[in-house]
Amino acid sequence: MSFTYTTLKSALQDYTQNDETSFVSNMPLFIRLAEERLLKSVRLNVFEKIVSGNMTSGNQYLACPSDFLSPNSLTITNSSNFEFLQFKELEFVQTYNPNPATTGTPKYYAQFDVDNFLIAPTPNSGFTVNLSYFYRPASLTASLFTLTLTSVSGTFTTSDTITGGTSGETSAVSAVPSSTTLTVGIPSGSYTVGETITGSSSGATGTLSSIGSDDTVSWLSENGELALLYGALIECYIYMKGEQDVMNMYNSRFAEAASRLKNLGEAKEVIDEYTAGPLRKART
Numbered sequence: 001m002s003f004t005y006t007t008l009k010s011a012l013q014d015y016t017q018n019d020e021t022s023f024v025s026n027m028p029l030f031i032r033l034a035e036e037r038l039l040k041s042v043r044l045n046v047f048e049k050i051v052s053g054n055m056t057s058g059n060q061y062l063a064c065p066s067d068f069l070s071p072n073s074l075t076i077t078n079s080s081n082f083e084f085l086q087f088k089e090l091e092f093v094q095t096y097n098p099n100p101a102t103t104g105t106p107k108y109y110a111q112f113d114v115d116n117f118l119i120a121p122t123p124n125s126g127f128t129v130n131l132s133y134f135y136r137p138a139s140l141t142a143s144l145f146t147l148t149l150t151s152v153s154g155t156f157t158t159s160d161t162i163t164g165g166t167s168g169e170t171s172a173v174s175a176v177p178s179s180t181t182l183t184v185g186i187p188s189g190s191y192t193v194g195e196t197i198t199g200s201s202s203g204a205t206g207t208l209s210s211i212g213s214d215d216t217v218s219w220l221s222e223n224g225e226l227a228l229l230y231g232a233l234i235e236c237y238i239y240m241k242g243e244q245d246v247m248n249m250y251n252s253r254f255a256e257a258a259s260r261l262k263n264l265g266e267a268k269e270v271i272d273e274y275t276a277g278p279l280r281k282a283r284t
Contacts, residue, residue, distance in 0.1 A: 002222040003229070005031070005143045005186050006214040011229060016236050025188040026239060028141040034231030035139055035220060037254075039069055042227075042262045043134055046219060048072060050132045060100045060122040064115055065133065072132035074109050074117075082130075085109045085119075093120045140221050140228075144174050146212035147182045149197060154204030156182055164208070166195035173199070180206070186214060223264060227257035 003011070009027050013019055039047070047069070055062055055076070074085045086108050088096075093110040097120035104121040112118040147162075156162070160173040162184060169191050171184035182197075191197075191208055198205050220228050230253045237247050 001225055002217045003140070003225050004214045004217055004221070005140050008140065008221065008229065008232065012232055012236055015233055016240065018236070018240065021189075023236075023239065028186075028188055030232050030235040030239065031141050031228075032139050033235045034228055036136075037231045037234070038220060038224060038227050038258060038261070039134070039136065041258045042224075043070065043072075044261075047134050047137055048132060049135050050130060052128065052130050055106070055119065055123040055125075055127045055129055057123055057126050058103060060097070060119050061112065062109070062117040062119055062129065064111075064117060065131070065135065067135040067137075069134045069136045071109075071111070071117075072134060074132075075130045076106060076123075076127040077129075078105055078127065090118060093118050097121045137219060140216075140218045141186065143186050143214055143216035144183050145186060145214045145216075146177070147184060147191070147197065147208055148210040148212070149180050149182065149206030150209045152180055152204065152206040154199070154202055155179070156199045156204045156206075157202050159201040160199035160204070161201075162197050162199055164191045164195045164197060167192045224257065224261040227254060227261050230254035230257055 005028075008031060009024075012027065012030065013024070016023075018024075049065070049067075051065055053062075071087055074087070075082045076085065077083075083105075085106055088108045088110050090110040090112060093108050096108060100122050102121050103124035105125075106119045106121060106123050106127065108120045109117045110120075156173060156176050158173050158175060161170055162173060162182065163170050167189060169187040169189050171187045173182055173184055175183040177183060191211055193208055193210065195208050196205055197208050230250050233250045234247065234254060236242075237250065
């Protein structure tokens with residue numbers, strides 16, 4: 001079993017028996033929060049990347065990649081030798097090097113904010129760095145589907161955000177395969193066949209004649225579908241201020257499913273190591 005955005009949204013509504021408008025419009029948020037909860041609960045090597053760069057001499061900050069979720073390791077090249085920096089709590093690093101003007105060979109790093117690491121001591125050279133990290137994959141809510149239009153007036157473009165005249169739903173246009181088809185992001189609700197679709201930038205209009213199926217899956221929705229489902233249900237019940245015993249049940253089921261996903265990830269890594277040679281293990 002695996003979930004697309006549409007089938008997961010339908011399952012959440014079935015479980016909660018809630019079709020209230022504001023609840024449904026928050027479905028993408030519940031799913032993204034569940035993905036975040038799951039990714040932070042289980043470190044999966046399938047979502048590991050290694051990037052290289054350079055520190056700036058005299059600058060205690062090092063930028064994080066845009067898709068950064070959590071660190072695995074950070075090394076610097078010092079006199080042709082690789083040296084691992086120790087990841088610490090922010091307070092430790094700030095206390096260790098209270099004066100940013102104090103420079104030297106870096107020993108520690110911490111997450112300063114969503115965009116930067118704090119390095120201590122402040123680097124005294126433009127050291128080459130290699131960062132191994134766990135990244136945040138594309139959300140299931142970023143799935144795309146196709147709308148087919150008739151009676152089109154004007155030309156839709158990828159600069160458009162379209163709006164349904166009856167439903168009020170909106171989506172960003174990702175591609176325009178033809179004059180009568182649009183590839184768009186999935187809206188929080190549902191478009192209505194027969195309504196007029198209008199482009200925000202182009203001013204183009206068309207009558208919606210059919211809505212393509214959503215058949216896109218993500219790694220999490222295909223391999224960790226139960227953990228994603230129960231994680232999203234937790235977020236739903238937080239929003240609804242649901243009964244504590246139901247919350248406890250979903251928390252327990254999420255933990256069990258997350259544990260199975262962790263085991264699955266480790267099993268996949270063993271198989272990959274056997275078939276493709278040794279893989280570098282994540283530092284824990």
